[in-house]
Amino acid sequence: MIVGVVRCECVLFSAHSLKEKRSVIQSILRKARNGHNLSASEVNDQDAWQKTELAFACVGTAKVAVERELTRALAMIDFHTEIERVNTFYEWF
Structure with missing residues (x-):
């Protein structure tokens, strides 16, 4: 059994409120979970x-x-x- 985890630090340059940020983040997380063998979270x-x-x-x-x-x-x-990855870290277990 292999467990892979990837963490990404991201910047949202155009977000001017938490509501705008949540809209972008929730869209990405929803798409990642649907139809893929993934768990996703902020x-x-x-x-x-x-x-x-x-x-x-x-x-x-x-x-x-x-x-x-x-x-x-x-x-x-x-x-x-709307979002840019700054740093990406992989971990394998």
């Missing part, structure tokens, strides 16, 4: 307007499959123009 900086940390976790039998799912989650972040 894990840090919940009260900051333009900063966040997102985490995605996946469990599987092969590292290649887990890595593919985590890469799809990161692609969802990169697809949105």
Whole structure:
């Protein structure tokens, strides 16, 4: 069994309120959970307007499959123009 976790520190330059930030974050998290073998959550900086940390976790039998799912989650972040990934950290268990 392989467990992969990816954490990303992100910046939302165009967010001027927590409501705008939540709209972007919830859209990404909802898309990541639907139809994918992922758990997704905002894990840090919940009260900051333009900063966040997102985490995605996946469990599987092969590292290649887990890595593919985590890469799809990161692609969802990169697809949105309102948010930019600053740092990305992988952990394997």
